[in-house]
Amino acid sequence: MDFNLTDEQEMLREGARRFLREHYGFEQRRAISAHLPGFSVECWNSYAELGWLALGQPEDAGGWTCSFVETAILMEEFGRALALEPYVSTAVLCARILERCGNVEARRSMLTAVVEGKVRLALAHQEPGGRYDARPISVVATRSGDDFVLQGWKSGVLDAPAADHLIVSARLEGEENPALFLIDAAAPGLRMNAYPLIDGTRAADVGFEAVQVSASCKLAEGSVVDELLQEALDRATLARVAMALGAMESVVQLTAEYLQSRVQFGQPIGRFQALQHRLAEMFVEVQETRSILYCGLAHVDAEAAQRSAMVSAAKYVTANAARIVGSQAIQLHGSIAMTAEYAAGHYYKHLFAFEKIHGDADWHLDRFARHAAV
Amino acid sequence: MHFEPNSGDGAFRAEVREFIRQHLPPDMARRSYICSQPPDIEDFRRWQGILHDRGWGAPHWPLEYGGTDWTAMQRHIFMEEIYRADAIDYGWQGTHMIGPVLIAFGSQAQKKRFLPPMLRGEEIWCQGFSEPNAGSDLASLRTRAELVGDEWVIHGQKIWTSDASEADWGFFLVRTDPEAKPQRGISMLLVPMNAAGIRIRPIEALNGGRDLNEVFLDGVRVPCENLVGEPGKGWTYAKYLLEKERTASAYLYRNKRELEKAKQIARAEHTAGMRLIDTPEFARKIARVEADLLALEWSVLRILAGEKNLHDADAVVSALKIRGSEMQQRVAELQLDALGPRALRVFDQQDRSAEVIEGTPLWPSYVPGRLGQFLYARAATLYGGTREVQKNIIARRAFGL
Numbered sequence: 023m024d025f026n027l028t029d030e031q032e033m034l035r036e037g038a039r040r041f042l043r044e045h046y047g048f049e050q051r052r053a054i055s056a057h058l059p060g061f062s063v064e065c066w067n068s069y070a071e072l073g074w075l076a077l078g079q080p081e082d083a084g085g086w087t088c089s090f091v092e093t094a095i096l097m098e099e100f101g102r103a104l105a106l107e108p109y110v111s112t113a114v115l116c117a118r119i120l121e122r123c124g125n126v127e128a129r130r131s132m133l134t135a136v137v138e139g140k141v142r143l144a145l146a147h148q149e150p151g152g153r154y155d156a157r158p159i160s161v162v163a164t165r166s167g168d169d170f171v172l173q174g175w176k177s178g179v180l181d182a183p184a185a186d187h188l189i190v191s192a193r194l195e196g197e198e199n200p201a202l203f204l205i206d207a208a209a210p211g212l213r214m215n216a217y218p219l220i221d222g223t224r225a226a227d228v229g230f231e232a233v234q235v236s237a238s239c240k241l242a243e244g245s246v247v248d249e250l251l252q253e254a255l256d257r258a259t260l261a262r263v264a265m266a267l268g269a270m271e272s273v274v275q276l277t278a279e280y281l282q283s284r285v286q287f288g289q290p291i292g293r294f295q296a297l298q299h300r301l302a303e304m305f306v307e308v309q310e311t312r313s314i315l316y317c318g319l320a321h322v323d324a325e326a327a328q329r330s331a332m333v334s335a336a337k338y339v340t341a342n343a344a345r346i347v348g349s350q351a352i353q354l355h356g357s358i359a360m361t362a363e364y365a366a367g368h369y370y371k372h373l374f375a376f377e378k379i380h381g382d383a384d385w386h387l388d389r390f391a392r393h394a395a396v
Numbered sequence: 397m398h399f400e401p402n403s404g405d406g407a408f409r410a411e412v413r414e415f416i417r418q419h420l421p422p423d424m425a426r427r428s429y430i431c432s433q434p435p436d437i438e439d440f441r442r443w444q445g446i447l448h449d450r451g452w453g454a455p456h457w458p459l460e461y462g463g464t465d466w467t468a469m470q471r472h473i474f475m476e477e478i479y480r481a482d483a484i485d486y487g488w489q490g491t492h493m494i495g496p497v498l499i500a501f502g503s504q505a506q507k508k509r510f511l512p513p514m515l516r517g518e519e520i521w522c523q524g525f526s527e528p529n530a531g532s533d534l535a536s537l538r539t540r541a542e543l544v545g546d547e548w549v550i551h552g553q554k555i556w557t558s559d560a561s562e563a564d565w566g567f568f569l570v571r572t573d574p575e576a577k578p579q580r581g582i583s584m585l586l587v588p589m590n591a592a593g594i595r596i597r598p599i600e601a602l603n604g605g606r607d608l609n610e611v612f613l614d615g616v617r618v619p620c621e622n623l624v625g626e627p628g629k630g631w632t633y634a635k636y637l638l639e640k641e642r643t644a645s646a647y648l649y650r651n652k653r654e655l656e657k658a659k660q661i662a663r664a665e666h667t668a669g670m671r672l673i674d675t676p677e678f679a680r681k682i683a684r685v686e687a688d689l690l691a692l693e694w695s696v697l698r699i700l701a702g703e704k705n706l707h708d709a710d711a712v713v714s715a716l717k718i719r720g721s722e723m724q725q726r727v728a729e730l731q732l733d734a735l736g737p738r739a740l741r742v743f744d745q746q747d748r749s750a751e752v753i754e755g756t757p758l759w760p761s762y763v764p765g766r767l768g769q770f771l772y773a774r775a776a777t778l779y780g781g782t783r784e785v786q787k788n789i790i791a792r793r794a795f796g797l
């Protein structure tokens with residue numbers, strides 16, 4: 023085992039940290055967040071130029087084949103900056119489904135476009151009332167000759183408003199199996215009700231009113247769909263764990279600096295042991311989060327049950343830590359943290375959203391419990 | 397960064413496991429299962445001898461003193477296997493604490509005299525640091541020693557001294573220069589526990605154990621060559637000794653084994669017609685502890701693999717201590733929660749009756765000892781620097797507060 027970064031990984035981290043410091047300072051982020059599409063298209067283009075959208079993508083699509091560690095390193099830096107671009111949806115979640123699906127043509131053309139920064143993608147899987155155990159029930163695909171017609175609603179589709187294409191899970195009418203389709207976001211009959219989320223990212227409810235889909239847009243069908251989705255969602259979850267880690271490290275540092283500078287009762291409040299101990303508890307949480315992230319990364323290519331269990335452990339431990347670190351950061355700052363002009367509250371919102379995306383702490387605890395009880 | 401274990405580690409684990417399987421007496425393993433800390437002193441001596449015969453008497457020592465040249469990862473694997481099999485851990489005060497200090501700072505005569513019997517398990521050691529008014533604040537200790545002719549004469553009192561009544565030797569921190577700054581006037585002396593002027597009073601602990609003691613030193617005389625290193629350096633040596641084996645404070649091996657016991661109990665116990673482990677609520681309880689323990693395990697692996705941590709090393713170790721000690725308490729609580737009403741019965745620590753060893757339908761063999769361990773675990777956040785002191789260290793070392 024070796025937990026030290028290679029020279030290349032170190033360069034990636036340093037490059038990302040420098041770029042985001044220059045282009046994604048807190049005020050810049052506020053300005054980016056205030057206007058549609060809610061992220062920076064310029065930054066997105068830079069990510070393509072910097073090769074970040076190629077990380078882990080297959081070589082024949084112009085990608086940079088490397089381990090998932092590189093993605094995690096980049097995500098940690100994104101978390102530090104609270105970057106808003108739909109990186110996980112596009113380059114981790116949907117790209118992974120495309121890479122492993124059986125549709126060779128869609129895989130090649132879409133992944134190439136992802137690497138070049140020409141498309142953004144979103145996974146439309148969650149359904150109204152389905153919480154996290156979403157199985158496609160309400161969206162139905164009916165065969166129409168060789169093609170399909172989609173009908174129904176998906177809800178809470180992350181990063182959908184700015185996506186060029188959606189990957190949609192649907193139940194095949196008259197059959198038990200689900201299927202995955204790649205659908206142009208501008209397809210006739212596709213309706214998108216967009217809204218912002220607590221962390222500043224955008225999502226949408228997506229309606230399909232007799233949306234025509236050609237057979238060539240079917241990515242997968244049958245029992246492989248579950249495994250495709252699960253594997254890609256596990257990776258996306260782990261990417262977000264890395265983001266949460268970066269966000270936590272950043273807000274703990276911010277809090278420490280505040281405790282050193284804020285004077286009350288004639289001394290910096292960091293002299294008070296009650297506050298020191300809170301900060302120490304936050305430090306312990308962040309240490310454990312990094313450790314469980316590495317545990318998850320070590321199992322990202324393991325067989326499905328083991329992989330999912332370890333990803334769930336990572337999500338659960340990190341979600342717990344995120345609650346503690348996020349709320350304590352506000353408490354230690356006092357009222358200043360309640361203002362939108364100060365960063366601490368934005369970290370809190372990011373960390374809160376993290377817990378609810380791709381399965382919350384309870385959902386992941388139960389998934390891990392099925393493994394632990396064996 | 398890569399996470400694959402080294403290629404030889406699997407074979408090494410198999411070798412260790414096979415050795416333990418062949419050499420660990422089952423009755424000893426059973427006693428260890430019931431009450432894993434502290435071990436029966438005779439079991440400890442026997443097992444230390446068995447390990448020493450194999451050349452494994454102190455794996456973390458340098459080869460020339462009877463240690464091994466194992467990697468940190470091999471030592472980790474070895475300890476996992478020791479706990480997994482309910483074998484006995486090394487004596488903390490001896491091979492882990494004073495042994496390395498003597499190797500680093502002791503005289504040739506001290507090394508020759510003390511290290512071999514320590515390795516063979518023939519001489520048991522105790523540690524005389526704590527005093528009634530100097531717990532975590534060691535610098536305020538008051539036991540003093542004065543050089544009279546070529547002997548040190550010691551007056552004072554120590555407390556919470558584990559195994560003092562069974563130990564052959566103790567290493568004591570004493571104030572030898574009352575004029576110097578509090579941390580500079582302290583020296584380390586080696587004291588035979590049967591010396592004239594030593595009186596030992598056992599302190600009955602919450603779990604009924606009598607391994608804690610008060611030690612009174614009233615004009616105890618030891619020859620001047622029993623001073624470790626230089627006078628006034630005791631504080632430095634104490635810090636060195638406390639810093640050995642940084643990952644030990646995670647109690648990882650114990651925590652993993654005790655969690656396994658908790659799961660065994662939850663598989664055997666039933667509620668409302670189903671196995672306790674199959675109820676969603678208890679399954680979640682287990683999962684919470686197991687997920688956090690997994691994180692702790694990877695924290696240990698990061699240190700063992702020599703990760704260049706972004707943070708101060710002392711702060712990182714204090715984080716391990718906080719998490720590891722809390723985990724001991726959580727795992728012990730989980731065992732008692734799994735036992736339900738059976739958890740309350742007090743078993744005498746010394747009880748080796750058939751009922752305790754074999755178990756009965758009414759009192760299965762997984763019951764005895766768990767309550768005692770649970771009570772003992774309350775001390776985990778106290779000894780070795782309280783949880784609060786660890787937090788002070790983090791605040792100072794990681795954030796400069």
